[in-house]
Every structure is written in structure tokens, then in C-alpha cells.
Amino acid sequence: MRDLIIKGHLGIGPKASGEALVATDNFSARYDLDRIKGIFSRPAHKLFKQGYVGKVLVLNIAKGGVATAWMLHEMASRGMAPAALLLNFANPIIAQGAAFGQVPLIDRFDGDITTMIKTGDQVEVNPATGDVIVTQS
Amino acid sequence: MNLNDTEKAMLAGEMGKARQRAIIQQIQVGDFFDAVDFVPVAQAHIMADTESLGESGVCFLENLANEAEVDNQVCIPTITDPRGADFNTYKQINHDPAYVALEKRADQAFRALGVLMTDTCINYQTVIPPVRGEHLAMGDTGVVIYSNSVFGARTNYEGGPSAVAAALTGRTPRYGFHLDENRHGTRLFQVKEQPKDWSQWGALGGFIGREMGSYYEVPVIEGIDVTPSSDDLKHFGAAMASFGSTALFHMVAITPEAPTVEAVFEGTPPAPHVITAEDVDAFFATYAMDDDALDVVVFAAPQLSLYELERLAKLLKGQTIHSDVALLIATNPENKRAAERMGLDDMITGSGAILMEGVCFYQMHARELGEANDWTRLMTNSAKLVNIISGYGYEPVLSDMERCVQSAIAGRIVR
Structure with a gap:
């Protein structure tokens, strides 16, 4: 077991930690999630049927519509949000939702974040510095 | 970010707590995208259907509405995207009254903030068209791309809470498509x-x-x-x-x-x-099915223009929708009134189709509507809708308007 420090752009939200759930797919709260059950519900998504609550979600880019800005706050209010979001590229909606819901978010890493972290890794996220510390499983 | 005197006053709380919270949130987003300063915006457009808001989002709006009027009023023309329930047709589609009640609370809260309830994602066709170079805070992806591309206006995606913030501060961080270099x-x-x-x-x-x-x-x-x-x-x-x-x-x-x-x-x-x-x-072909089963035909996403309603009215005049299939159409309140004045509404609803106003299908608890009505197989002429709706448990089929109408009448997918 060893720790790996990955550097991203300065993020949004408080420090967080959790187990990583990783895919090379993209992310939209409205298009991809059953937010009541806390699972990915879009059949074409690589994380279909997998639970995301409390996980550090590691995905490629933010896609889709604007609803995610409200939905992160709504999911957090019910304790059904991911612990943090790590993306190669966020879009404004994810950033606005992270600011409103205080859900930790970092993007723009040194490399492809979906290949630097594996599902099951323990991850610490510090948006104030853009640092991600990975304890590899 | 560099702040001018007005922005510094907002940040210091001198213009009330609502504007202070709004600008703090905007500065976090501005810093995230390396914005140097703010840019004044001429309009804000808020996406805030109750499916996205949930109870927590509605409470947020109600708390804002309960603050002193001097603090909570929007300071630029501010309009709304489609809502989560149509107060006139909800019973026809077995829409849960609890969602309708939530929608009424959100509607009242927005009105208390001075927001104009346009309930539309086609404001560029029906409210006021943007002007080239005009900076905006538009809250629907379809509105954003149309405003930027077809008119040459300048806006980023402004999600609901972000558009509320822009409405309160009259500005947005200058990043993304507000800047020449990104266009x-x-x-x-x-x-x-x-x-x-x-x-x-x-x-x-x-x-x-x-x-x-x-x-x-x-x-x-x-x-x-x-x-x-x-x-x-x-x-x-x-x-x-x-x-x-x-x-x-x-x-x-x-x-x-x-x-x-x-x-x-x-x-x-x-x-x-x-x-x-x-x-x-x-x-x-990605959105085709092997069999011809059909539950619901939807024309929405974006809401229909008057000309689209006219085309539908001509196709539906004198026809009857099959009893096993529902045909839903979403437009905005302005076009609904116009369709009534011009007799299009009768031609459409006379067939058994349901003409909804101020909503869009995927923004009105589509998963629960599907469960309440046993809808799985959905046919539409909207490529946007087929992209969104599979995540809600539907099997979407994409075809043209004529085949969609023929299928609704036949009760099965007509190819």
C-alpha cells in the first residue's frame, strides 16, 4: 500500500474522503442517477446499478443539462450525495452546484484522473489546495 | 477576483444577506474558472423545476422569499424555465398531487422575489430575443446554445442557484463564453x-x-x-x-x-x-426498437413553438388517439393562449391529446409519471428527449412528427 498525491486545479467545497468509484464515462445528475435509490440508473453508463452515496466519484467530464446545480444540494440535504466529485473537466453547472451544495469538487489534473485512481482506492480530497491523496487498494 | 465598489459592498453585507450569499457563491465559481472580474448581465433565466429543487430547494426559495423585500428582490429582468407541474392538466396524467403542491410553493416563492413566471425554455422565440454581444445569465442549455450561437449573445450555463444569484447581484463571473478567446x-x-x-x-x-x-x-x-x-x-x-x-x-x-x-x-x-x-x-438506429409496442408519444424538449403546434393541429384534426396510448405536448403559457385563440388547441385536444403549458416532460417527475401510468415505451421527435429519458426508465424511440402522430393513432410504432 502506498500514497499517491495528484494535483488538480483549485476546487470548491470542504475537505472530504471516501472510497473511489471510477469510470471513464461522463456525469450528469439528472441523466445518469436514480437519486432516490442512490444508484446510477442510465443503462448505457458504465456504473449502471452501482451505488454512489458516500463515494468519491471519479469520472471524465460533466455532460448534460443544468439540473445538477440544484440536485447536488438536494442529494446532500438527504445524505444521498457522493462524498466528492473528481472530473477531468467540470462544466459551470457542476461548479455552481458544488458551490451551492458545498459538495467537494476538483478538476483539471496533471493527467487523466480516471486512469490515476481505481475503484476501491481510499481517497482524500482537499479542494482548497486542489490536492487528492490516494491510498491504493 | 477583482471587485468594484458595488461588489465589495455586496460582499460586506451592506446590500443585505441574500446578495451577500449570492456573491460569495459566485466568487467561488469565478475563482474555480479563473475569472478576473464580474460582468453585468441584462437578464437572468432560472431553471428550477421541483424535481430538481426537491423539498430542500423549495425551502431555500421560501427562506429567501421571507427575507425583507429591500434585500430579496431581483435587480434585473428575471424569467423562469419550465416548471415541474401543470396546474391545469395534472389530473389527466395522474401527476402526484404532492408534487403539484410543492410546485405551487415554489411558484409563490419566485413571485415574492419579483421573478416573472414565463415558465419557458423558448423565451428567445416568445419573450424577448437576445442581442448580439449582450451578456446574459441563461439557465437552460437549449436557451444558452441558441442565445450564444444564433444571436451572438454571451452566456454560460447558469444552473438554477447560479441564475438566482445573478438575478440578485445583476452580474456573473466573466469566464467561458463571455470572453472573446473562448468563442x-x-x-x-x-x-x-x-x-x-x-x-x-x-x-x-x-x-x-x-x-x-x-x-x-x-x-x-x-x-x-x-x-x-x-x-x-x-x-x-x-x-x-x-x-x-x-x-x-x-x-x-x-x-x-x-x-x-x-x-x-x-x-x-x-x-x-x-x-x-x-x-x-x-x-x-440507436433509438429504434425491434417490436412495435408503444405507451406514450411526447412532443416536448424544447417546448413547442406556435408553428410546431400548428403542424400538430393539422395532423391531429379529426383524428382519435388510440385508447392504449397517451399523446402529450408541452408548450409555454403564451403559445397555449395563442393556440386557444387561434383554434389550434381544440384541433389538438379533440383527438384526445393532452396539451400542457409551462412544463417540459423530463422536468416533471418523468420516472414517477411512468410508474403511475405504466409508460415505458416512449416515442418522440425530440433528440434531446431520447437522450435524457432512458435514465428515467423509459425505452425511447426517435422518429419524425408525422410518424409519431400516426403511431399514437394506431396504438403501435409506425415505421
Whole structure:
């Protein structure tokens, strides 16, 4: 077991930690999630049927519509949000939702974040510095 | 971010707590995107259907509405995107009254803030069109891409809480598509087959959107030798934005910032990605089914224009929708009133179709509606809707408006 420090752009939200759930797919709260059950519900998504609550979600880019800005706050209010979001590229909606819901978010890493972290890794996220510390499983 | 005196006063709380919270949130987003300062915006457009808001979002709005009026009023013209329930037709579609009650609370809270309840994602067709160079805070991806691309206005995606913040502060962080350097083309697409109807315009937009790698990619489309209508570009842009998280496209010799291919790229244009008729056919094939079962036909996403309603009215006049199938249509309150005045409403609803106002199908608890009505197989001419709705448990089929209507009448998918 060893720790790996990955550097991203300065993020949004408080420090967080959790187990990583990783895919090379993209992310939209409205298009991809059953937010009541806390699972990915879009059949074409690589994380279909997998639970995301409390996980550090590691995905490629933010896609889709604007609803995610409200939905992160709504999911957090019910304790059904991911612990943090790590993306190669966020879009404004994810950033606005992270600011409103205080859900930790970092993007723009040194490399492809979906290949630097594996599902099951323990991850610490510090948006104030853009640092991600990975304890590899 | 550099702040002027007004912004510093907002941040210090001298203009009330609501504006202080709003600008703190905006500065976090501005810092995230390396914005240097703020830019004043002329309008805000708020996406806040109750499915997205949930109880927590409605409480947020109610708390804001309960603050002193001097603190909580929007300071620029502020309008709304489609809502989560139609107060007139909800019983016809077994919409849960609990959601309707939540929607009424959100509606009242917005009115208390001075928001104009336009409930529309086609404000550029029905409220007021943007002007080239105008900075805006638009809250629907279809509205953003149309405002940026077709009018040459300047807006990022402003999600609901962000558009509320812009409405309270009258400004937004200057990043993304507010800046000249982000409005150049980054990819070139050459179209070989002219789209012939709205579903094909949507499919072409969806195909290009699917190719986009990030919010900052700007596709340039050449080879369109027909002049598209506003509705054509509406379906094209809405699908591209939905599939791609794309906020700006240029169509050579058609949209205002793209007089030529050379003018829209910085430096030499890249080699074009050629889109053939087979590519568009393959896109449709993604949303085809082996059997002809059908539960619901939906015309929405974006809301229908008066001309789309007229086309539907002509197709539905004197017809009867099959008893096993529902046909739903979403438009905004202005077009609904116009359709009533012009007799289109009777032609549509006389067939058994349901004409909803101020809503859009995917923004009104579509999963619960599907469960309440046993709807799984859904047919539409909206490429945007087929992209969204599979995540809600539906099996979407994409076809043109005529086949969708024929199918609703036949009670099965007509190919």
C-alpha cells in the first residue's frame, strides 16, 4: 500500500474522503442517477446499478443539462450525495452546484484522473489546495 | 477576483444577506474558472423545476422569499424555465398531487422575489430575443446554445442557484463564453446530407454533441445549404447541448460570428469531420426498437413553438388517439393562449391529446409519471428527449412528427 498525491486545479467545497468509484464515462445528475435509490440508473453508463452515496466519484467530464446545480444540494440535504466529485473537466453547472451544495469538487489534473485512481482506492480530497491523496487498494 | 465598489459592498453585507450569499457563491465559481472580474448581465433565466429543487430547494426559495423585500428582490429582468407541474392538466396524467403542491410553493416563492413566471425554455422565440454581444445569465442549455450561437449573445450555463444569484447581484463571473478567446471554433464538421425535418436536425445536433470532449469545445458546421428555421436550429442546438454539454456552435454563413470558415477559427481550420447520411441513420438506429409496442408519444424538449403546434393541429384534426396510448405536448403559457385563440388547441385536444403549458416532460417527475401510468415505451421527435429519458426508465424511440402522430393513432410504432 502506498500514497499517491495528484494535483488538480483549485476546487470548491470542504475537505472530504471516501472510497473511489471510477469510470471513464461522463456525469450528469439528472441523466445518469436514480437519486432516490442512490444508484446510477442510465443503462448505457458504465456504473449502471452501482451505488454512489458516500463515494468519491471519479469520472471524465460533466455532460448534460443544468439540473445538477440544484440536485447536488438536494442529494446532500438527504445524505444521498457522493462524498466528492473528481472530473477531468467540470462544466459551470457542476461548479455552481458544488458551490451551492458545498459538495467537494476538483478538476483539471496533471493527467487523466480516471486512469490515476481505481475503484476501491481510499481517497482524500482537499479542494482548497486542489490536492487528492490516494491510498491504493 | 477583482471587485468594484458595488461588489465589495455586496460582499460586506451592506446590500443585505441574500446578495451577500449570492456573491460569495459566485466568487467561488469565478475563482474555480479563473475569472478576473464580474460582468453585468441584462437578464437572468432560472431553471428550477421541483424535481430538481426537491423539498430542500423549495425551502431555500421560501427562506429567501421571507427575507425583507429591500434585500430579496431581483435587480434585473428575471424569467423562469419550465416548471415541474401543470396546474391545469395534472389530473389527466395522474401527476402526484404532492408534487403539484410543492410546485405551487415554489411558484409563490419566485413571485415574492419579483421573478416573472414565463415558465419557458423558448423565451428567445416568445419573450424577448437576445442581442448580439449582450451578456446574459441563461439557465437552460437549449436557451444558452441558441442565445450564444444564433444571436451572438454571451452566456454560460447558469444552473438554477447560479441564475438566482445573478438575478440578485445583476452580474456573473466573466469566464467561458463571455470572453472573446473562448468563442473561436475548435472542431470542424462538414455535413453531406441536409436535414429534412426537426427530428433530423435534432439527430445531427445530437451526433455532433456526442463528439464533444468538454464544455469549451466549439463545433463549426459547414455544408448546410438550406436556411434553417428558428425551430430547426432550436432542435439542432438543444440536442447538441444535451448530448455534449455544448454552449456555442457556429454554422458557416448562417450564424452571426461565422461569415466564413476562416473567420471563425484562430489560425488554420482543422481537417473536417465529415458527417454522412449513414451517420445520421446510425444515430436514429440507436433509438429504434425491434417490436412495435408503444405507451406514450411526447412532443416536448424544447417546448413547442406556435408553428410546431400548428403542424400538430393539422395532423391531429379529426383524428382519435388510440385508447392504449397517451399523446402529450408541452408548450409555454403564451403559445397555449395563442393556440386557444387561434383554434389550434381544440384541433389538438379533440383527438384526445393532452396539451400542457409551462412544463417540459423530463422536468416533471418523468420516472414517477411512468410508474403511475405504466409508460415505458416512449416515442418522440425530440433528440434531446431520447437522450435524457432512458435514465428515467423509459425505452425511447426517435422518429419524425408525422410518424409519431400516426403511431399514437394506431396504438403501435409506425415505421
